[in-house]
Amino acid sequence: xxxxxxxxxxxxxxxxxxxxxxxxxxxxxxxxxxxxxxxxxxxxxxxxxxxxxxxxxxxxxxxxxxxxxxxxxxxxxxxxxxxxxxxxxxxxxxxxxxxxxxxxxxxxxxxxxxxxxxxxxxxxxxxxxxxxxxxxxxxxxxxxxxxxxxxxxxxxxxxxxxxxxxxxxxxxxxxxxxxxxxxxxxxxxxxxxxxxxxxxxxxxxxxxxxxxxxxxxxxxxxxxxxxxxxxxxxxxxxxxxxxxxxxxxxxxxxxxxxxxxxxxxxxxxxxxxxxxxxxxxxxxxxxxxxxxxxxxxxxxxxxxxxxxxxxxxxxxxxxxxxxxxxxxxxxxxxxxxxxxxxxxxxxxxxxxx
Amino acid sequence: xxxxxxxxxxxxxxxxxxxxxxxxxxxxxxxxxxxxxxxxxxxxxxxxxxxxxxxxxxxxxxxxxxxxxxxxxxxxxxxxxxxxxxxxxxxxxxxxxxxxxxxxxxxxxxxxxxxxxxxxxxxxxxxxxxxxxxxxxxxxxxxxxxxxxxxxxxxxxxxxxxxxxxxxxxxxxxxxxxxxxxxxxxxxxxxxxxxxxxxxxxxxxxxxxxxxxxxxxxxxxxxxxxxxxxxxxxxxxxxxxxxxxxxxxxxxxxxxxxxxxxxxxxxxxxxxxxxxxxxxxxxxxxxxxxxxxxxxxxxxxxxxxxxxxxxxxxxxxxxxxxxxxxxxxxxxxxxxxxxxxxxxxxxxxxxxxxxxxxxxxxxxxxxxxxxxxxxxxxxxxxxxxxxxxxxxxxxxxxxxxx
Numbered sequence: 099x100x101x102x103x104x105x106x107x108x109x110x111x112x113x114x115x116x117x118x119x120x121x122x123x124x125x126x127x128x129x130x131x132x133x134x135x136x137x138x139x140x141x142x143x144x145x146x147x148x149x150x151x152x153x154x155x156x157x158x159x160x161x162x163x164x165x166x167x168x169x170x171x172x173x174x175x176x177x178x179x180x181x182x183x184x185x186x187x188x189x190x191x192x193x194x195x196x197x198x199x200x201x202x203x204x205x206x207x208x209x210x211x212x213x214x215x216x217x218x219x220x221x222x223x224x225x226x227x228x229x230x231x232x233x234x235x236x237x238x239x240x241x242x243x244x245x246x247x248x249x250x251x252x253x254x255x256x257x258x259x260x261x262x263x264x265x266x267x268x269x270x271x272x273x274x275x276x277x278x279x280x281x282x283x284x285x286x287x288x289x290x291x292x293x294x295x296x297x298x299x300x301x302x303x304x305x306x307x308x309x310x311x312x313x314x315x316x317x318x319x320x321x322x323x324x325x326x327x328x329x330x331x332x333x334x335x336x337x338x339x340x341x342x343x344x345x346x347x348x349x350x351x352x353x354x355x356x357x358x359x360x361x362x363x364x365x366x367x368x369x370x371x372x373x374x375x376x377x378x379x380x381x382x383x384x385x386x387x388x389x390x391x392x393x394x395x396x397x398x399x400x401x402x403x404x405x406x407x408x409x410x411x412x413x414x415x416x417x418x419x420x421x422x423x424x425x426x427x428x429x430x431x432x433x434x435x436x437x438x439x440x441x442x443x444x445x446x447x448x449x450x451x
Numbered sequence: 452x453x454x455x456x457x458x459x460x461x462x463x464x465x466x467x468x469x470x471x472x473x474x475x476x477x478x479x480x481x482x483x484x485x486x487x488x489x490x491x492x493x494x495x496x497x498x499x500x501x502x503x504x505x506x507x508x509x510x511x512x513x514x515x516x517x518x519x520x521x522x523x524x525x526x527x528x529x530x531x532x533x534x535x536x537x538x539x540x541x542x543x544x545x546x547x548x549x550x551x552x553x554x555x556x557x558x559x560x561x562x563x564x565x566x567x568x569x570x571x572x573x574x575x576x577x578x579x580x581x582x583x584x585x586x587x588x589x590x591x592x593x594x595x596x597x598x599x600x601x602x603x604x605x606x607x608x609x610x611x612x613x614x615x616x617x618x619x620x621x622x623x624x625x626x627x628x629x630x631x632x633x634x635x636x637x638x639x640x641x642x643x644x645x646x647x648x649x650x651x652x653x654x655x656x657x658x659x660x661x662x663x664x665x666x667x668x669x670x671x672x673x674x675x676x677x678x679x680x681x682x683x684x685x686x687x688x689x690x691x692x693x694x695x696x697x698x699x700x701x702x703x704x705x706x707x708x709x710x711x712x713x714x715x716x717x718x719x720x721x722x723x724x725x726x727x728x729x730x731x732x733x734x735x736x737x738x739x740x741x742x743x744x745x746x747x748x749x750x751x752x753x754x755x756x757x758x759x760x761x762x763x764x765x766x767x768x769x770x771x772x773x774x775x776x777x778x779x780x781x782x783x784x785x786x787x788x789x790x791x792x793x794x795x796x797x798x799x800x801x802x803x804x805x806x807x808x809x810x811x812x813x814x815x816x817x818x819x820x821x822x823x824x825x826x827x828x829x830x831x832x833x834x835x836x837x838x839x840x841x842x843x844x845x846x847x848x849x850x851x852x853x
Contacts, residue, residue: 178612179612180615240818244822244825247821248825248837249611250536250767251825253536254536254759254817258813258816258817258818258821259814259818260814261810262811262814262818264810264814265807265808265809269803273807383616383623386616390616421627422631424624424627425631428620428621428623428624432617432621435609435616435617439608439609
């Protein structure tokens, strides 16, 4: 007996527990909140309608987080940098979208439906281009010169740029939260299934996000440039030797991230119907949590993480109170970092780029 | 004097012959550092006290400057010495300041049957807990150090940029707790006042002296702050030369190599978080006494970045550089942006106030410094070599796998 236990010193009594926690701890942690509130609802009202509403709202706001998280994950996958300024790109996207539709196109909630739909489509495209180009420019100015510097350096310029953009937002739209006209009557019910109401904004968020994500994954999986991105993510040096222009590829990655952030910005402005220069900071952290949860560098992980974080934060908003959402989300972030830094499906990190 | 025998970098190419050369000769003199340091500190004590009015704006700026020096020296231990990017430093300002809020005001109004618990504070106070300033600084340091170790713990296995995010998340949690603290009850007392500040805070009182009256004279506050800053400066120098300090620097340069040379990385990193946090807590306690009201709005992410900018401006790890960075940003933040440059935007026909562009100014500063002069204005020689020659090691040092 004793000899056997000496022969295998790695086996300690708590080992199976630790192993189990490392394997499933995160999943248990994630399932805990919906389960708890589900049981709570069943006991209190005898139905799951409230939880269902939370889930719907969670999935649709999660779509926004997923779009932002994709930007983090793309950039991280390729140059292993947390692009702190990404949340601010999203914020600038929101502001641009609002300016475009309200001032350039003069859309109001009273405009004709066709005008609103058409105007928003054009706005979406213009916003995406703006934020995409902005992201590329930031990479050019702030990250490219520091490609060979210690890791700390580009991280600090990223924080710096995040502050610069926040200040741009502050000067642009003022320092307090500003509510904007509800262009699409976002709270109106689109569809009701078993008491669970699916609102227009939910449809909007999912309808914009899903095609974009599909386009992005197809682009990365199928196109030549996508292949170059994957190669650069795996090994920049080898990619360069194979004739891939690494700098262009990195710029392209930032462009894609910026495009998605712009789309997220537009959805957010329509969805929340308010603007704030600080929205990007919060959103950036939430989306980063989503990216880490899915396994940073992994596209599918980022989308999955976005939806999960959306549900968690929606549950927190609805049940605990809006003020506490950051605490809940960041506690999850820290717990993930401790128990499973590679995320839910993070094994394929380097390859998924 | 211990000499670290730093690896010599490329010799600086300077064309400014004579002056530079004589400065170099001066620098090589024995006790140069000691004499220069004593002179600087003496002047720092004399000039503001004699030249500025007893409640003047300039003296106020000077008080903020010494406070920022304390904060920056604390952060420098974590970021500069140990190389762990901490973006949640505001948490320790909060722990320090709230220690003051709890133990130097009427916050716990009903303890001791409504009678004041008084320990070395002024005697006329009738309710709440009132402790002496020094005692509060000690408590603040202990609480902050514990908080620092707790924050540091989850980051131990992580790589550099993950550390930044986790500390940032902790900083945000701290600010949210401060903001919502009015809803958290411990017994019958709220944890914090939320956006409503905990006030009034007692006047700063040292043992055997009468309390200082900040309404009529803030010079004693300046001297106390300067004294604390000098102590932290000396502690910083001592730590850098100590076994622990060298272990921090070793970890910063190459964690794997440090570990294989027998540096206990976990303990060393945790100690750096705790030490940096304790200094931040002491500074926060001092600022809490000076402000003197503790409200949640004082604790924002911006503060972490402000302090980080000081450390980076001066030069990561360079103690005098950090001091210079803290003083210059204090002047920019508290004086130039708020007073001197205030009329400029209007004159240019622009519609914003200079305090609104703080974020941008510091963001710009961070970017410019990193792109043009990553080693800071007054770099430590050793660090300069690291920053300019790059480290080939960062690739695989902190793998975040489970």
